[in-house]
Amino acid sequence: MPTRTAAQRRAQAKVDYDAFLANCPSRQLLDRISDKWVALILAALGSDGPHPSGGGCAGEPRSMRYSELSRRLAGVSQKMLTQTLRSLERDGLITRTVTPTVPVTVTYELTDLGRSLHQVMYGIKAWAEAHMDEVLANREEYDARMA
Amino acid sequence: MPTRTAAQRRAQAKVDYDAFLANCPSRQLLDRISDKWVALILAALGSDGPHPSGGGCAGEPRSMRYSELSRRLAGVSQKMLTQTLRSLERDGLITRTVTPTVPVTVTYELTDLGRSLHQVMYGIKAWAEAHMDEVLANREEYDARMA
DNA sequence: CAGGATCCCGCTAGATACTG
């Protein structure tokens, strides 16, 4: 093989970089939590917002059934809800418990790991609530100037 | 109009939920930082970032040229780099400075807002480095059990 | 050097229908 072309070197650099990204923990985490429904499921299971059904239970780790979750996250399709729940279970962030009643009852709950991740999400939420309005203002100003 | 079908009610719920999500600051922030290249640009401009060589350690606010960034983020296409930089500038997270040399010199730097966001990213990085190996282990165990 | 304009492909979310 003679000397490589610039295109070949670039291609190789891309491959290397992709491999690097695939092994980067921060990148993996970002991919995880940025999933459209992950944050919402974590929030639903981790916090104790006012609940439509039933009375006020608050505080202790929340467990929710499949159908409760699907009502809570009104816009989610069954496919995505199931898929997201599976992946979270796979990662050890939530537990899935099947109770062999008739019909079956399935409940989901955060693990310790999931709760710790929920804390990180809280940090994100805090920044968002403190600064997103500023970001939005910048955006409008920028658009106005460019128009 | 007679009573609505279940499908109609579901469709309406989805619309409402989408609207809610569109106005949710946390969601907006998540969308922002989960962009494939945003985190890397923030890291590149905010510190010495994920680079094997070079001594590391977080340093003073860095300013970088377009071509430096494109070399640092080896896998990025010109289109995505430009697009991402623009959107970050629009949001007031970075500044773009054009120096009319020949040929032109363009440098990018974090704003205060950008630096504050960079701190949040650091929290994410910390969790990732502390817990992602556990997540990965869970994943393997899960796959093994399912195989 | 820095970036605009285009074309195009792969992936994935979503709708729909079926099942234990």
Add this chain to the structure above:
DNA sequence: CAGTATCTAGCGGGATCCTG
């Protein structure tokens, strides 16, 4: 109730070519 299976369209993102 809590899923699985399949099919499809839309679009994000990359490659490529061009310019001030």
